[in-house]
Amino acid sequence: xxxxxxxxxxxxxxxxxxxxxxxxxxxxxxxxxxxxxxxxxxxxxxxxxxxxxxxxxxxxxxxxxxxxxxxxxxxxxxxxxxxxxxxxxxxxxxxxxxxxxxxxxxxxxxxxxxxxxxxxxxxxxxx
Numbered sequence: 001x002x003x004x005x006x007x008x009x010x011x012x013x014x015x016x017x018x019x020x021x022x023x024x025x026x027x028x029x030x031x032x033x034x035x036x037x038x039x040x041x042x043x044x045x046x047x048x049x050x051x052x053x054x055x056x057x058x059x060x061x062x063x064x065x066x067x068x069x070x071x072x073x074x075x076x077x078x079x080x081x082x083x084x085x086x087x088x089x090x091x092x093x094x095x096x097x098x099x100x101x102x103x104x105x106x107x108x109x110x111x112x113x114x115x116x117x118x119x120x121x122x123x124x125x126x127x
């Protein structure tokens with residue numbers, strides 16, 4: 001099965017790291033193209049190209065404010081991406097829990113010696 005063009009599929013569109021940067025930058029509020037160019041240190045034609053792709057797949061909206069083009073994210077269009085990524089939340093939470101358990105087990109192996117020394121050492125607050 002052929003891959004969808006980045007101009008017709010939100011998942012392919014956000015596969016490009018610079019587009020994800022732009023979406024992240026736009027998440028808090030609407031911004032003009034010039035702000036995106038300056039803050040992300042990208043060339044204006046490149047920003048315009050990425051914004052066109054994001055706009056074509058519906059991830060951003062554009063409005064004119066005089067001569068400026070203002071862009072903002074479209075939260076409803078981003079929702080399917082979020083819902084899909086949530087599928088893996090349980091997996092990552094499980095991995096983080098395993099790391100925590102290992103760290104605690106390692107700390108407990110080291111702690112009897114450490115804790116007994118701490119009980120006999122004067123506390124800085126005891127003066």
